[in-house]
Amino acid sequence: MKRELTLNLNQQTDRSYRIDIRPGLMERVPALIAQTRRYERVYLITDSNVERLHGRKLLRRLFDVGIEAILLSFLAGEASKNPATVLALQTQLLKAGIRRNSLLVALGGGVVGDLAGFVAATILRGVAYIQIPTTLLAQVDSSVGGKVGIDHRLGKNLIGAFHQPAAVFIDPNVLATLPQKEFRNGLAEVVKIAAALDRKFFEFLEWKAARISKTDQNLLADIIFRAVALKAGVVETDEHESGLRKALNLGHTLGHALEAASGFTLKHGEAVSIGLAAEARIAMRIGCLKEKDYKRLVGLLRLFGLPTTVPPIRNKARFFSALTSDKKSEKDNPRFVLLGGIGRSLIGVNVPFPFIEESLQHGSTQRVWR
Ligand SMILES: NC(=O)c1ccc[n+]([C@@H]2O[C@H](COP(=O)([O-])OP(=O)(O)OC[C@H]3O[C@@H](n4cnc5c(N)ncnc54)[C@H](O)[C@@H]3O)[C@@H](O)[C@H]2O)c1
Numbered sequence: 001m002k003r004e005l006t007l008n009l010n011q012q013t014d015r016s017y018r019i020d021i022r023p024g025l026m027e028r029v030p031a032l033i034a035q036t037r038r039y040e041r042v043y044l045i046t047d048s049n050v051e052r053l054h055g056r057k058l059l060r061r062l063f064d065v066g067i068e069a070i071l072l073s074f075l076a077g078e079a080s081k082n083p084a085t086v087l088a089l090q091t092q093l094l095k096a097g098i099r100r101n102s103l104l105v106a107l108g109g110g111v112v113g114d115l116a117g118f119v120a121a122t123i124l125r126g127v128a129y130i131q132i133p134t135t136l137l138a139q140v141d142s143s144v145g146g147k148v149g150i151d152h153r154l155g156k157n158l159i160g161a162f163h164q165p166a167a168v169f170i171d172p173n174v175l176a177t178l179p180q181k182e183f184r185n186g187l188a189e190v191v192k193i194a195a196a197l198d199r200k201f202f203e204f205l206e207w208k209a210a211r212i213s214k215t216d217q218n219l220l221a222d223i224i225f226r227a228v229a230l231k232a233g234v235v236e237t238d239e240h241e242s243g244l245r246k247a248l249n250l251g252h253t254l255g256h257a258l259e260a261a262s263g264f265t266l267k268h269g270e271a272v273s274i275g276l277a278a279e280a281r282i283a284m285r286i287g288c289l290k291e292k293d294y295k296r297l298v299g300l301l302r303l304f305g306l307p308t309t310v311p312p313i314r315n316k317a318r319f320f321s322a323l324t325s326d327k328k329s330e331k332d333n334p335r336f337v338l339l340g341g342i343g344r345s346l347i348g349v350n351v352p353f354p355f356i357e358e359s360l361q362h363g364s365t366q367r368v369w370r
């Protein structure tokens with residue numbers, strides 16, 4: 001006899017969440033958490049730099065409004081985004097008595113957000129968490145959308161989950177302490193979002209490029225808002241990246257491989273910038289992108305002080321293994337998101353290897369990092 005049943009998820013609770021972008025918001029975060037009256041304890045997860053610059057202050061403010069909070073931190077840097085750190089955090093949380101109604105707060109850049117979010121997704125089969133991104137990259141990109149995860153020695157972000165935050169609190173003021181190099185990294189993701197999805201936003205960036213700085217809070221709030229709104233719109237229509245959300249991987253297929261081949265001495269944003277330029281060369285070669293649009297893209301990246309030429313790839317084997325084991329590609333043939341014009345992306349383009357090799361040759365005699 002045939003047996004059938006339906007597992008119905010339509011009635012699941014609303015998982016919508018607020019994304020607040022406001023200069024000075026950090027001071028209001030404890031009150032906003034307290035107002036929910038939902039969490040019996042807060043675990044603040046951060047890295048060694050952000051702990052010193054912003055973490056201890058936030059912890060004090062949580063105490064001030066009567067919230068029971070514990071701060072956990074790990075060594076700053078991409079090298080910490082691994083299973084060992086996850087296990088260490090899980091052990092500390094379990095020993096500290098974490099419960100299903102505890103709240104995790106991810107305070108930091110993309111590394112903290114991805115790691116803490118992954119811990120939140122897995123510990124006790126999932127607890128709520130809030131993103132408080134403190135790098136421009138995390139504010140415009142990684143804190144929104146619920147992609148969380150860690151790196152594996154076989155590739156970046158290969159272990160992960162979708163776990164949406166309960167809220168995202170973005171305060172552009174915290175960027176004042178960010179090193180200029182990290183600020184530039186975030187601009188690479190801003191250019192990516194604009195180039196992939198919104199011609200008008202791209203034009204706005206070209207117009208304002210010279211004025212954009214980490215201390216111009218109002219302009220930053222504007223840029224962050226536009227980037228986040230675009231990303232949120234994409235995530236709403238395609239939460240699990242089966243279609244449109246893939247557009248946000250523009251520049252990332254080559255970018256991730258370059259990042260891995262450099263042994264992660266290349267920062268994510270730098271790698272994305274080089275990836276955006278190299279993938280645009282592929283798009284031009286294939287005939288879907290006009291040379292003038294390629295020049296605009298490279299021009300804007302350079303205005304922001306970002307690298308656009310491919311550095312010598314010391315570890316080619318690692319580069320190609322990262323490229324083909326990239327979880328975004330099917331079988332061994334890498335698929336790309338390519339630009340079809342400023343603000344328009346073509347998803348899932350199959351690119352033959354000779355075209356990839358060719359796109360890497362450009363400028364390979366120039367050293368662009370360290
Ligand atoms: N989940 C996603 O959707 C998504 C999207 C894009 C990128 N990412 C991930 O994000 C990571 C990169 O994020 P990142 O560039 O923010 O790196 P990061 O978290 O390592 O931060 C960069 C550096 O800035 C420091 N820092 C953070 N905030 C600071 C502040 N306000 N003042 C001074 N220093 C500060 C950090 O300690 C660190 O040394 C990568 O692992 C990438 O894979 C994830």
Ligand SMILES: [Zn+2]
Pocket residue numbers: 141189252268272
């Ligand atoms: Zn990225």
